[in-house]
Amino acid sequence: MSKTVIFLGPPGAGKGTQSQLLKERDNFIQISTGDILREAVKNQTSLGLQAKKFMDEGKLVPDDLILNIISEKLEELKDKNIIFDGFPRTVAQAEGLKDMLSKIGRKIDAVILFDITDEEVVKRLSGRRVCPNCGAVYHLIYNPPKNDNVCDKCGTPLIQREDDREEVIRKRLEVYHQQTAPLIDYYKDVLIKINATLSPEDIYKHIKSVL
Numbered sequence: 751m752s753k754t755v756i757f758l759g760p761p762g763a764g765k766g767t768q769s770q771l772l773k774e775r776d777n778f779i780q781i782s783t784g785d786i787l788r789e790a791v792k793n794q795t796s797l798g799l800q801a802k803k804f805m806d807e808g809k810l811v812p813d814d815l816i817l818n819i820i821s822e823k824l825e826e827l828k829d830k831n832i833i834f835d836g837f838p839r840t841v842a843q844a845e846g847l848k849d850m851l852s853k854i855g856r857k858i859d860a861v862i863l864f865d866i867t868d869e870e871v872v873k874r875l876s877g878r879r880v881c882p883n884c885g886a887v888y889h890l891i892y893n894p895p896k897n898d899n900v901c902d903k904c905g906t907p908l909i910q911r912e913d914d915r916e917e918v919i920r921k922r923l924e925v926y927h928q929q930t931a932p933l934i935d936y937y938k939d940v941l942i943k944i945n946a947t948l949s950p951e952d953i954y955k956h957i958k959s960v961l
């Protein structure tokens with residue numbers, strides 16, 4: 751039976767880093783609404799044009815746009831192990847997901863809550879650098895690339911995300927506490943809290959032990 755897992759937690763908690771490990775090592779497919787939206791913005795699609803202003807301000811993109819993305823993705827991924835990374839982010843999105851999953855006979859196996867303080871998030875996001883070509887994620891201090899500011903995997907110069915500037919980070923945290931944190935209660939029956947301040951390998955081991 752294929753697994754359906756949600757990674758819940760503030761921006762910068764390490765959800766993408768762990769999704770990458772599970773993708774490389776354990777045959778999971780990662781559905782990151784943030785990555786899908788950034789790609790749409792880059793390609794100036796209709797979705798991208800609608801989403802851009804919300805993303806630049808650190809606000810959530812409207813639920814109907816997000817649920818459309820997910821419904822298209824689910825069609826392609828019927829028998830796969832899925833991690834939802836950064837989705838759902840509102841109770842309305844969680845309700846929409848529940849309906850879509852029940853139509854295809856799937857259920858949520860686990861919601862992993864990445865537990866971390868706002869101060870640590872600010873440190874992580876202000877030092878985050880990403881590869882615009884292959885999506886690899888680094889940190890200037892915690893996980894630096896081997897060669898100065900160049901991706902280890904594909905050699906492309908790394909960039910800082912537009913929304914990883916301090917004033918936008920603060921806004922994204924506020925949005926998380928107001929709109930996304932209510933999901934902790936919503937998913938209490940399947941919630942597994944992990945300490946997101948451990949090393950990436952220790953967090954990975956913890957996640958593997960509960961899945």
Ligand code: ADP
Binds near residue numbers: 953
């Ligand atoms: P999210 O997907 O939740 O927004 P990321 O996986 O992009 O978070 O991680 C945010 C930043 O923190 C990145 O720069 C990443 O390299 C770094 N990071 C991720 N996991 C850890 C960890 N366990 N310890 C220290 N730094 C981490």
Ligand code: AMP
Binds near residue numbers: 762806809811838913
């Ligand atoms: P992330 O890469 O998950 O940090 O997301 C970056 C930005 O994309 C967020 O600040 C939002 O503007 C938007 N976004 C990503 N996922 C969602 C979602 N599930 N619901 C609403 N907005 C989202």
